[in-house]
Amino acid sequence: GAVVSQHPSRVICKSGTSVKIECRSLDFQATTMFWYRQFPKKSLMLMATSNEGSKATYEQGVEKDKFLINHASLTLSTLTVTSAHPEDSSFYICSARNFLGNYGYTFGSGTRLTVV
Amino acid sequence: SQELEQSPQSLIVQEGKNLTINCTSSKTLYGLYWYKQKYGEGLIFLMMLQKGGEEKSHEKITAKLDEKKQQSSLHITASQPSHAGIYLCGADTTGTASKLTFGTGTRLQVTL
Numbered sequence: 001g002a003v004v005s006q007h008p009s010r011v012i013c014k015s016g017t018s019v020k021i022e023c024r025s026l027d028f029q030a031t032t033m034f035w036y037r038q039f040p041k042k043s044l045m046l047m048a049t050s051n052e053g054s055k056a057t058y059e060q061g062v063e064k065d066k067f068l069i070n071h072a073s074l075t076l077s078t079l080t081v082t083s084a085h086p087e088d089s090s091f092y093i094c095s096a097r098n099f100l101g102n103y104g105y106t107f108g109s110g111t112r113l114t115v116v
Numbered sequence: 117s118q119e120l121e122q123s124p125q126s127l128i129v130q131e132g133k134n135l136t137i138n139c140t141s142s143k144t145l146y147g148l149y150w151y152k153q154k155y156g157e158g159l160i161f162l163m164m165l166q167k168g169g170e171e172k173s174h175e176k177i178t179a180k181l182d183e184k185k186q187q188s189s190l191h192i193t194a195s196q197p198s199h200a201g202i203y204l205c206g207a208d209t210t211g212t213a214s215k216l217t218f219g220t221g222t223r224l225q226v227t228l
Contacts (some may be wrong), residue, residue, distance in 0.1 A: 006158075026126075027209075032214075034216065035217060041223070042220075042221065043122075043204060043218045043219060043220050043221040044157060044204065044206075046216070046217055046218075049214070049215055091156060093158060093159070095216070097213075102147065104147065104164060104213070104216075105206075105216050106161075107151075107158050107159040107161075107227065108158055109157060109158035109200040110156070110157060110158050112156060
């Protein structure tokens, strides 16, 4: 149980276009989801906390207009990278807060975004 | 600056050797999680610690949280090539379980 599906796993897009990444909790409801970004050989940096039915809470230094987060249902959060540029190329991972068992947080498998 | 510092940043050990990774915070660790990650993949949950002095083991991996709840260690006994990867500690430092922030990471290589 407590599976989070992230899609797509890899995406290549052209500069100036927008890309949407989906994060779904498959067998539980997630009122809170998190989006992280990981640079090569670096740790995970929390970008924002996504709350179902309300606005996301962004971490300091993260551009709200660049990284649009929508959490319209209890099982789906989306991250849209708008007007992507090569510097947005990175590995993005989502996580869902779950209260099943004692794990607490379940992570997706990540999305590798390459902007060309 | 990073809230959670891990040491060492990278580690190369020979198969069969023991190793320890540390995770230190200037804030109280209300919930401390250890994960393993293969490059470019998601996170694999290893263990969660909450109480000061708590220790948990799974197979050849043991994790401890100190009494002050500001430092955790991950110990691998008789390392194997399958242990290679990036080890990340994540913690709730707010006390409200509102978010999980991560340490700087430790890259482990196991040589034959």
